[in-house]
Amino acid sequence: MSKPFRPDTICVQAGWKPKKGEPRVLPIYQSTTFKYDTTDEMGALFALEEEGYFYTRLQNPTNDAVAEKIAALEGGVAAMLTSSGQAANFYTIANLCQAGDHIVCSAKVYGGTFNLYSATIKKLGIACTFVDPDASEEEIEGAFRDNTKAVVGETIANPALTVLDITKFANLAHAHGVPLIVDNTFATPVNCRPFEFGADIVTHSTTKYMDGHAMAVGGCIVDSGNFDWEAQKDKFPGLTTPDETYHGVIYTKQFGKKAFITKATAQLMRDLGSIPSPMNSFLLNVGLETLPLRMEKHCSNARRVGEFLKAHPKVDFVNCAMLEGDPYYELAQKYMPNGTCGVLSFSLKGTKEDAVRFMDSLKLCAIVTHVADARTCVLHPASHTHRQMNEEQLREAGVTPGLIRLSVGIESPDDIIEDLAQALEQV
Numbered sequence: 150m151s152k153p154f155r156p157d158t159i160c161v162q163a164g165w166k167p168k169k170g171e172p173r174v175l176p177i178y179q180s181t182t183f184k185y186d187t188t189d190e191m192g193a194l195f196a197l198e199e200e201g202y203f204y205t206r207l208q209n210p211t212n213d214a215v216a217e218k219i220a221a222l223e224g225g226v227a228a229m230l231t232s233s234g235q236a237a238n239f240y241t242i243a244n245l246c247q248a249g250d251h252i253v254c255s256a257k258v259y260g261g262t263f264n265l266y267s268a269t270i271k272k273l274g275i276a277c278t279f280v281d282p283d284a285s286e287e288e289i290e291g292a293f294r295d296n297t298k299a300v301v302g303e304t305i306a307n308p309a310l311t312v313l314d315i316t317k318f319a320n321l322a323h324a325h326g327v328p329l330i331v332d333n334t335f336a337t338p339v340n341c342r343p344f345e346f347g348a349d350i351v352t353h354s355t356t357k358y359m360d361g362h363a364m365a366v367g368g369c370i371v372d373s374g375n376f377d378w379e380a381q382k383d384k385f386p387g388l389t390t391p392d393e394t395y396h397g398v399i400y401t402k403q404f405g406k407k408a409f410i411t412k413a414t415a416q417l418m419r420d421l422g423s424i425p426s427p428m429n430s431f432l433l434n435v436g437l438e439t440l441p442l443r444m445e446k447h448c449s450n451a452r453r454v455g456e457f458l459k460a461h462p463k464v465d466f467v468n469c470a471m472l473e474g475d476p477y478y479e480l481a482q483k484y485m486p487n488g489t490c491g492v493l494s495f496s497l498k499g500t501k502e503d504a505v506r507f508m509d510s511l512k513l514c515a516i517v518t519h520v521a522d523a524r525t526c527v528l529h530p531a532s533h534t535h536r537q538m539n540e541e542q543l544r545e546a547g548v549t550p551g552l553i554r555l556s557v558g559i560e561s562p563d564d565i566i567e568d569l570a571q572a573l574e575q576v
């Protein structure tokens with residue numbers, strides 16, 4: 150096999166490979182369905198005997214080209230796009246678990262993931278134990294049960310900005326015969342490829358840096374192809390025993406290293422249907438072409454902004470794993486030596502009202518819920534995402550009254566810093 154290209158090249162070149170006379174740029178196959186000449190030709194597709202397009206809920210050429218690019222970027226064997234990051238994280242669990250099963254998840258995860266795993270999958274009979282990601286292996290060990298089917302964490306947690314010790318979590322998962330799933334949204338495969346550290350499956354909210362321009366909500370699941378489902382045959386009957394809804398196909402037998410993604414597509418997408426529109430996948434692909442350039446700029450800007458804030462007398466503390474002295478600096482050096490991401494958080498000294506005055510004085514940095522796109526934006530957890538909590542609950546959640554989440558964009562760092570400086574003067 151030839152040596153794989155480097156990420157910058159993959160971002161531009163992987164996925165869509167035009168044949169003679171075909172469009173150079175990935176076309177938007179805005180078609181629900183695909184035509185065949187004979188009954189048998191289409192029959193072979195329904196029997197999963199041949200690969201081909203027949204209905205966009207299952208597969209679409211635009212979506213597949215972009216999935217292939219992301220799989221190549223992560224160093225995986227196959228990928229599936231979903232309509233959102235939430236759908237990606239739900240499908241990953243649904244592809245492994247059924248009622249009566251259990252997962253272990255880092256307590257430092259995205260709020261939507263926390264709700265999904267603590268409340269929604271619980272109603273479907275799948276239990277989740279949340280663990281402190283910084284606890285010792287022995288402590289985390291205690292969370293495993295006989296019916297545990299997966300371990301989950303985020304490379305850089307949104308919004309806690311903690312860095313996951315991927316190797317520690319991979320070792321724990323593998324010692325219990327289950328895969329490690331890593332949500333790699335904030336780091337992106339440009340800064341970290343979790344498969345290189347033992348993760349088995351990676352998920353993304355492509356809504357963030359991959360799209361990078363806040364244009365389209367989307368998600369992706371990538372499989373490394375490394376987990377040996379057959380070796381844990383009894384744990385994963387969905388992959389290792391006949392699927393009666395698909396003519397008794399055994400995914401591991403028929404699809405080998407692509408078993409996980411084929412099952413997710415053929416079974417879950419067929420039945421649950423959270424596909425992205427080809428138009429959104431086209432936009433995602435345009436975003437991916439510049440991902441390495443943007444990540445470099447996001448990181449260098451965040452470093453500059455973080456250093457400015459850290460030195461400012463009105464700032465209490467800054468959370469940014471690229472800054473020396475941050476509790477996650479060493480882990481970030483190990484897993485993301487080139488940089489983490491553009492999102493940081495910091496706390497103003499003073500009251501909630503001071504933070505509100507600061508926020509409302511910003512001119513360039515916009516108040517939006519989104520993070521991780523080209524435009525710098527801010528959010529005040531005590532007023533926004535954590536608004537329903539009282540002072541004591543806020544403290545328990547690690548949210549100080551003055552905490553501000555800042556997603557540093559790709560504008561001039563001098564303009565961003567000048568805006569922050571003038572707003573700090575108003576406090």
Ligand SMILES: *Cc1c(COP(=O)(O)O)cnc(C)c1O
Binds near residue numbers: 303356367
């Ligand atoms: C935003 C986000 C999600 C959810 O993704 P959507 O595309 O908004 O559904 C999941 N995980 C992480 C880490 C996120 O930042």
